[in-house]
Amino acid sequence: ACSGCITSAETVMLEKQSLDEFLLNLNKGKSIIFSLSPQSRASLAVHFGLSPLQVFKKLTTLLKSLGVRAIFDTSSSRDLTLIESCNEFIARYRESNSASEEKSKSDLPMISSACPGWICYAEKTLGSYILPHISSVKSPQQTIGAAIKNHICQELCIRPEDIYHVTVMPCYDKKLEAARDDFMFQSDSDAERITEVDSVLTTGEVLDLIKMKSIDFTTLEDSPVDKLLSNVDEEGNLYGVRGSSGGYADTLFRYASKMLFRKEIDGPLEYKTVRNADFRELTLEVDGKIVLRFALCYGFRNLRNIVTKIKSGKCEYHFLEIMACPSGCLNGGGQIKPNPGQSAKDLIQSLEATYSENVLVGDPFENPGIKRLYNDWLGQPGSEKAKRHLHTEYHPVVKSISSQLQNW
Ligand code: SF4
Incomplete structure (x- = not known):
């Protein structure tokens, strides 16, 4: 959406967050965690003629077969946001x-x-x-990154620096967002800078991965979804807003x-x-x-x-x-x-219908997973800890002399 204002440094960074980069990071010793957006789930569901929940379960099967440790859902961090x-x-x-x-x-x-x-x-x-x-307030992509690298890692007994966190998103600009300095922090254990989200794959790139593996996605077996950071209840219902x-x-x-x-x-x-x-x-x-x-x-x-x-x-x-x-x-x-x-137009209509198909409307304040994050980690909404991990600042970009001259 913002391609008109992308700098050359940002172009290099966009290329770095690619499917090839993800494949290179498999088997490098890090624990790979995925966070899947509900819009990407809907796009794959329409493409394959499945429900959003089936897509979630089949992607869990595929990604775990590649060695991914957990697949979460940014609907849960959206509730936090x-x-x-x-x-x-x-x-x-x-x-x-x-x-x-x-x-x-x-x-x-x-x-x-x-x-x-x-x-x-x-x-x-x-x-x-x-x-x-x-x-x-940070976006759901960044709040799930903050939750994983600051809190969930402890529950999983993994150091934040040993997690490679990939999100699946409907847009390229999410790659720019993930690379902002504001969304990196210093680890407690050493001087390494930790990135909330290490790489962003678009929905289209996940489709490329499915094609690359030459599998029939629709007949892949369903796996149980990871409930720790996903809006799925014990009965297997998917929740959204x-x-x-x-x-x-x-x-x-x-x-x-x-x-x-x-x-x-x-x-x-x-x-x-x-x-x-x-x-x-x-x-x-x-x-x-x-x-x-x-x-x-x-x-x-x-x-x-x-x-x-x-x-x-x-x-x-x-x-x-x-x-x-x-x-x-x-x-x-x-x-x-x-x-x-x-x-x-037909595609967007199908996406809108599928997005909410078999998804129950939930109240973010009643989400048990989010209540647990406040109880165990953040305290109250708007607390000092919530401000440190879930809020950010924006910066006016001062145009360089050369770009100002170009506008003359
Ligand atoms: Fe488009 Fe949504 Fe990405 Fe904004 S966040 S650029 S609306 S896809």
């Missing part, structure tokens, strides 16, 4: 209502931070006025309605189309006044419009779920391309 985001939103909303007008300008709207295509654009193009609006790009607006809206206005909302929310299907809003009215105004804003055309409003102080939204790709992450550049004769 959502809980931290709910906590941050409530704090920002209260602060904006109590702080001076000048200060409150940077609190709201809060903007989701899970899309590296958007973050890259904001840092490199928009400058510092936008960055304070972006949620400090509403919303194909992470469910940020949906979850935060319900939480804020309950916590700020004592209004519990059951059932699906009613989104109103504003400009097009990729710009939809949600509002909550109390005593005839709109107290919550959220929007889904997908694709560069829509996001450029909304940032212009923020810059001029005319944005009336409290929260924006911004994603760089039109139709969101299911339509990411790393997903499997349409089959011959299949239109892009």
